Amino acid sequence: MDISEVALRAQVAWLRHLADGGFDRISAGDGFAVATGLDSNSENGAVGSARELPELVDWLRERAVPASVIVTGPPDPATTTWLIDQGLHPDRTGNNMGRRLDEAPSPPSAEWPISEVTDVRALRENQSVYAEDGWWPEPAGLDRRVEVAARLGFGPGRPIRHWTAHHEGVPVGAATSFQFGDTVLLAACCVAAPWRRRGIGTALTQRRLAGSAVQAVVFPTQDGYHLHHSLGFELAPAHPDRCFYLP
Structure with a gap:
């Protein structure tokens, strides 16, 4: 690969x-x-x-x-x-980082309930995790992101899928994947600051890997490197x- x-x-x-x-x-x-x-x-x-x-x-x-x-x-x-x-x-x-998915990934931890986004209300809740973390400081940034994501389509069987992690009903993490052919791109992932280092990012990533793709790639941040390395991803310039x- x-x-x-x-x-x-x-x-x-x-x-x-x-x-x-x-x-x-x-x-x-x-x-x-x-x-x-x-x-x-x-x-x-x-x-x-x-x-x-x-x-x-x-x-x-x-x-x-x-x-x-x-x-x-x-x-x-x-x-x-x-x-x-x-x-x-x-x-x-x-x-970049990537790995073959020759073996099924471990199931996500049951400690963190993760639900797939299937409607616009849940999409807005999902995107709000990024907005509250300061990803989009521009005015109306959240509204515009939800509008673009909704236009692209999402959900089971679609190229783009979104997941939200909750704690006692409150969204504490969000992630997106994009599948093309036999490859899945692990796109955006964010865990709310008070909830980091508790396995939420790992659980979201494991959920995104549990599809039909045979290989996965990601553009890692510094923190993302450690998470994906622990899941078998290799680094390449x-x-x-x-x-x-x-x-």
Whole structure:
């Protein structure tokens, strides 16, 4: 398993899923760009070749949103230089984590009831865990996130699934997965500050791994590294000059 190649494919699949979700988008040859309007380079981006990228990057810049730009094909020095000259930052120090799911993951701890989100009311409760942790400081950030997540669709049998951990009926953790083909991307995960280091993040991750995928990838934070390493994930450096960030 080439962890970083799978992770790159996960980024492309995620952006394509956004582009198919009815958000503002543009096509250029075989490439495309999408803008949800969220202040996040994970929810806006472009995928294209050297010939397609100038049009796609200009389109994203006009929308004044942070974005990820994925270069298709092997790294090309001229394309890399042009993107850097345009003010984009190459990912040369990032890491990915991944593992094969040859063995079924351990069942999540019964100590923390975890429910899957199946309606918009539960979706708002789920997303509020991130909002209360300060992930989206912009005004109306929670409302906009719920709107985008609802438009993309979610629930059993769908590519995107959300889970919420509760304690005495209060949401204390939230997590999201995105499955494409035989791979699951472990997307956002957050545990409320007073409840960390109690196994909630592990339980949420085990629940996300208990599907039909045969391999999993994640873009780890420092804390996330330790959690996923304990669950058998291996670390791999990101392939340089394949992903760039537009401020």
